[in-house]
Amino acid sequence: MGYTEFSEEQLMLRDMVREFATKEIEPLAAEIDESCEYPMENIKKMAELGLLGIPFPEKYGGAGMDTVSLALALEEIAKACGSTCLSIAAHISLCATPIYLFGTDEQKQKYLTPLAQGVSLGSFCLTEPGSGSDSGAMTTTATRDGDDYLLNGSKMYVTNAGVADTFVVFAKTSLDLGVKGISAFIVEKTTEGLVVGKKEDKLGVRASDTHPVNFDNCRVPKENLLGEESKGFAQAMVTLDGGRVGIGAMSIGLAQAAMEKAASYAQEREAFGRPIAGFQAIKWMIADMATEIHAGRLAVHHAARLRDSGAPYMKEAAMAKLYASEAAMRATKNAIQVFGGYGFTRDYPVERYWRDAKLTVIGEGTSEIQRLVISREILKELA
Numbered sequence: 001m002g003y004t005e006f007s008e009e010q011l012m013l014r015d016m017v018r019e020f021a022t023k024e025i026e027p028l029a030a031e032i033d034e035s036c037e038y039p040m041e042n043i044k045k046m047a048e049l050g051l052l053g054i055p056f057p058e059k060y061g062g063a064g065m066d067t068v069s070l071a072l073a074l075e076e077i078a079k080a081c082g083s084t085c086l087s088i089a090a091h092i093s094l095c096a097t098p099i100y101l102f103g104t105d106e107q108k109q110k111y112l113t114p115l116a117q118g119v120s121l122g123s124f125c126l127t128e129p130g131s132g133s134d135s136g137a138m139t140t141t142a143t144r145d146g147d148d149y150l151l152n153g154s155k156m157y158v159t160n161a162g163v164a165d166t167f168v169v170f171a172k173t174s175l176d177l178g179v180k181g182i183s184a185f186i187v188e189k190t191t192e193g194l195v196v197g198k199k200e201d202k203l204g205v206r207a208s209d210t211h212p213v214n215f216d217n218c219r220v221p222k223e224n225l226l227g228e229e230s231k232g233f234a235q236a237m238v239t240l241d242g243g244r245v246g247i248g249a250m251s252i253g254l255a256q257a258a259m260e261k262a263a264s265y266a267q268e269r270e271a272f273g274r275p276i277a278g279f280q281a282i283k284w285m286i287a288d289m290a291t292e293i294h295a296g297r298l299a300v301h302h303a304a305r306l307r308d309s310g311a312p313y314m315k316e317a318a319m320a321k322l323y324a325s326e327a328a329m330r331a332t333k334n335a336i337q338v339f340g341g342y343g344f345t346r347d348y349p350v351e352r353y354w355r356d357a358k359l360t361v362i363g364e365g366t367s368e369i370q371r372l373v374i375s376r377e378i379l380k381e382l383a
Contacts, residue, residue: 005301006072009065009069010065010068010069010072013054013065013069013072014072014073014076016049017051017072017073017076017077018076020045020046020049021076021077021079021080021081022080024042024045025039025042025077025080025084026079026080026081028042028081029080029081029083029084029349029352030346030349030352032081032083032206032207033081033083033206033207033352034206034346035207036199036201036206036207037207038087038162038163038207038208039081039083039084039087039207042084043084043087043088043118043121044118046088046118047118047119048118050062050063051063051073051088051118052088052091052092052096052115052116052117052118053092053096053115053116053117053118054069054070054073054092055067055069055070055092055097056096056100056112056116060100060108060109060112060113060116061112061113061114061115061116061117062116066304066308067245067304067305067307067308068301068304068305068308070092070093070245070246070249070304071245071246071248071249071300071301071304072249074088074089074246074249074250074253075249075250075252075253075256075297076253077250077253078249078250078251078252078253078254078257079253079254079256079257080253080257081207082204082205082208082250082253082254082352082353082356082357082359083205083206083207083208083356084207084208085250085253086159086205086208086250086359086363087159087160087207087208087209089243089246089247089249089250090122090123090124090159090160090208090243091115091122091160092246093239093242093243093245093246094122094123094124094159094168094239094240094243094364095115095122095123095124095160095164095166095167095168096112096115096116096122097239097242097243098124098168098184098226098235098238098239099111099112099115099166099168099186099226100112101235101238101239102184102226102227102231102235103186103226103227106223107186107223107224107226111166111186114165114166115166120164120165120166121160121163121164121165121166122160122164122165122166122167122168123158123159123160123161123164123166123167123168123213124158124159124167124168124239125155125158125161125167125168125169125170125187125213126138126170126236127155127156127157127158128140128153128154128155129154129156133365133366133368133369135170135179135182135233135236136178136179136182136233138170138171138172139153139172140152140153140154140155140169140171140172140215141153141171141172141173141175142171142173142183142185143173144173144222145219147221147222148219148220148221148222149171149173149185149219149220149221149224149225150217150218150219150220151169151171151185151187151193151217151218151219151220152215152216152217152218153171153214153215154212154214154215155169155212155213155214155215156212156213157200157210157212158210158211158212158213159208159209159210160208160209161196161209161210161211161212161213162196162199162211163209164189165188165189166186166187166188166189167186167187167188167189167194167213168184168185168186168187168226169184169185169186169187169213169215170182170183170184170232170233170236171183171185171215171232173229173230174230177230179233180230180233181230182230182232182233182236183225183226183228183229183230183231183232184225184226184227184231184232184235184236185220185224185225185226186220186224186226187215187218187220187224191218191219191220192218192219193215193216193217193218193219194213194215194218195213195214195215195216196211196212196213196214197211197212197213197214198211198212199211200212203355203358204352204354204355204356204357204358204359205355205356205359206355240364240365241307241313241314241317241318242307242317243364244303244317244318244320244364244365244370245300245303245304245307245317245320245321246364247321247324247360247363247364248299248300248303248317248320248323248324248325249300249324250360251296251321251324251325251327251328251357251360252293252296252297252300252324252327252328254328254331254332254353254356254357254360255289255292255293255296255324255327255328255331255332255357256293257349257353258289258328258331258332258334258335258350258353258354258357259286259289259290259293259331259335261335261339261348261349261350261353262285262286262289262334262335262338262339262350263277263286265339265342265348266282266286266338276338282338285334285337285338286338288330288334289331289334289335292323292327292330292331293327293331295323295327296320296323296324296327296328297324299316299319299320299323299324300320300324302316302320303316303317303319303320314373314377315373315374315377315378318365318370318373318374318377319370319374321360321364322367322370322371322374324360325357325360325361325367326361326367328357328360329354329357329358329360329361331357332350332353332354332356332357333354335350335353335354336350336351336354338350
């Protein structure tokens, strides 16, 4: 990969994250995948390095960098541990970002600053038992009660829920308006009526912290309405556009790790009297991995640059996330194939990469949703 398109500051960040990930994150990855233990100590260390506030202004406790910088960092973290990467990506892209984009200055000072500094952690509550891709079907409500809102309902698959201090929650303030009746709220962990449920036992990214979250007459002051009432769906979609860049970067990190492990193993493993790297079938697998990783990385960085420039990037973010995540699934699957029977065991990390990569084709909009977004934008352009 050529690096001439990156600034010196971006390259310094990438190299610093790579060194930290290699020394501190990767050695624990298999252990925490097995135990499902949230990597709190490493999260704290990353907070001290300023990694939890990369794209936010320094006035709010951030590093004052950009989306490209965030993508570079997330790729390096994912290469070491998918669980750790997802935890950071959700904190930055899904909780802190909407507060930065839509919050008042008071809300930013109170909530964004500690999130960017890593003093507190954040979660994003959108998905429900009966509404995933179809956000308009959500049933969580926010009813005005004097100077407060009363939240009632249930969310699921909430990343960081068990460790978060701040939740961005979407609920219907107008039941009969579908997506146009959705509003967003900032809810503190200590708010009475907010109950975090049992931790999910997942296929992959097992050390990331995922729970259902229930709201039972959860009283939220009107000052914690995020942006305007009934603008929540639009806010969620903008948030997810940015989040897709992060998931794309995570996908590339997992794919890169799988390719490197497969290529290294192929040069050591012998069959029929020579290293299996000499066989065309293996060579072509590695060539395909490398080509798709390169293409996916370029797509992710292009979407990130569009976002940083203020240009529309919804379509490009969806393309990047779609391509990179599906490329990660192919790369991790083929890495297991290169390892053969060993790849099917937990003695080697390639099976973990595959399990972790599966999240990327589901989370922050499934591959099917990405195709809907892309086709809609293309047809709109050609109409």
